[in-house]
Amino acid sequence: MSIPAAPEGYATVNPFIITLNAEEEMRFVVEVFDGVERPEARTVDEDGLLFQGEVAVGTTTIMFAERKPDWPFTPSLLQVYVHDIEATLERALSRGAELITRPTDFFGTRFVRIKDPGSNMWWIWQHGEMDWDEKANADAWDGDAPAESWGAMSPDLAYIRNTIVEALPKLKDPLA
Numbered sequence: 001m002s003i004p005a006a007p008e009g010y011a012t013v014n015p016f017i018i019t020l021n022a023e024e025e026m027r028f029v030v031e032v033f034d035g036v037e038r039p040e041a042r043t044v045d046e047d048g049l050l051f052q053g054e055v056a057v058g059t060t061t062i063m064f065a066e067r068k069p070d071w072p073f074t075p076s077l078l079q080v081y082v083h084d085i086e087a088t089l090e091r092a093l094s095r096g097a098e099l100i101t102r103p104t105d106f107f108g109t110r111f112v113r114i115k116d117p118g119s120n121m122w123w124i125w126q127h128g129e130m131d132w133d134e135k136a137n138a139d140a141w142d143g144d145a146p147a148e149s150w151g152a153m154s155p156d157l158a159y160i161r162n163t164i165v166e167a168l169p170k171l172k173d174p175l176a
Contacts, residue, residue, distance in 0.1 A: 007092050009038075011060045017076045019115075019118040020174055022050045022066040029055045030060060032091045033080055073173035076120040085110050085126035092116070101163040111151055113163060122164055 101113035
């Protein structure tokens with residue numbers, strides 16, 4: 001399979017966050033995830049609202065726009081890999097993020113979930129040595145199992161599932 005050509009600094013797929021306070025959201029990403037703003041991409045619309053801003057995080061570019069008054073609430077759900085999950089979480093919380101899922105081991109990798117001040121959800125991962133032995137983990141992970149059996153498989157799996165199932169319905173339009 002060939003990978004489509006993309007300009008330097010862009011991935012094959014790049015997220016676009018449309019949010020209230022897009023400038024603040026960009027600062028959040030710069031400060032929490034060591035992002036680098038691309039000033040040359042900044043475009044302001046005729047109404048004075050940011051139409052496109054870009055922040056590079058690792059190998060991905062995240063694009064941002066200010067939500068216009070008649071645009072719907074569209075929270076983003078994003079996954080990001082970091083070097084130090086604890087330091088990243090600390091920076092996020094100091095910038096007003098809400099903890100959704102505490103740092104949790106997941107088959108040798110760790111992750112945490114947060115909701116940022118713009119009501120976007122982030123899955124933050126620190127990659128480790130995957131601990132996935134087909135035979136040993138067959139009983140620990142059954143993606144087809146009913147949700148009520150996840151706790152019997154693993155309390156951590158039940159916690160991971162329950163925190164997102166409880167958090168997503170609570171995502172509300174900040175203007176509502």
